[in-house]
Amino acid sequence: MRLSEMKVKEFADELASSSPAPGGGSVAALSASLGAALVAMVSALTVGKEKHKDNWEIMEKTGKEATELKKRLLELMEADTEAFNTFMAALKMPKETEDEKKRRKEAIQEATKGAIDVPLKTLRACRDVAALAGTACEKGNPNAVSDAGTAAIMAQAAGKAAAYNVKINLMGLKDEAYGAQVREEMKDLIEDIKSRVAGVENAIDKTLG
């Protein structure tokens, strides 16, 4: 069953079970998706309100992009669990003959790359959600400023969680050059998110005390 088709309560129960997937990678993608959904809500609470007419255009664009990201991140939630299951299947491949051993090793490396790439995509999307949350905080309906702030915080937390999931899979990757490149990109993404979200947090602290 697709995770997004589960009831919220069922998803939480499935997560808590002794099966290692879904795990942190899917939670990261889901949390970022909920952040994107909150940005879309702030947009919907802004566009059409006469008082905020100057911000309709930017908030309409922000809402559309957030809606796309919400959808994309729900797909990454599924993909993360699938990537883990592919990895587990590779681990279970036969390893009697030299040929089998070689094929298994290759399949494990292939699956490891998949299990790295999915949370890396999630992390990139988290950067985009953080940017949109910044716009929503600045240009959105001030009555929903706590929602824009929640979106920003969710994007940052999801980004950190996605990075953990990249890193734990990097430990099994033989391709060191690719690993170094991924670590470099992650560092930049995490820094970018950090500075954006710090800006949102400061602005909100000034408003809400």
Add this chain to the structure above:
Amino acid sequence: MRLSEMKVKEFADELASSSPAPGGGSVAALSASLGAALVAMVSALTVGKEKHKDNWEIMEKTGKEATELKKRLLELMEADTEAFNTFMAALKMPKETEDEKKRRKEAIQEATKGAIDVPLKTLRACRDVAALAGTACEKGNPNAVSDAGTAAIMAQAAGKAAAYNVKINLMGLKDEAYGAQVREEMKDLIEDIKSRVAGVENAIDKTLG
């Protein structure tokens, strides 16, 4: 329809809609519930594994508490949306006569207290999830360390988001003494979570690089 009975995708769509509830307060409670669910998973991946026998007892206790918190936080997710709807209903009360005005004002203050108390309860539960995630990181199966880390990060983000939702409702509260008391408690809770999660993040950075 109860939020926990919605499909994950439906919940994200409902969140993104122009209705202000569910909003950030329900997202905070849900994210913390998912963090608690991850702690329960780490417990289930530890207890019964011969290699981790020394930690069975503590991880069994941790898992039970996490399972309780997961359930309680899903209830707070519902309660947050209900508290907002109660507040909206109070706002819509008639205000023609002096008597109606007085009753409406009282109902708004009552509903405001409710809208403060629910995310405050969520914040308290986030502190408990952060503490359990710390134990899961230290005593849980190291293969699931990224899941324990994700749980800690989710608890912190959810706690911050819950605090935003308390604060935005404090703005409408007339009872200043109660407001000051709530702000004091929140400050302590946020500090407590911060130091616990910083400990988890440092430990994980040492393991995962």
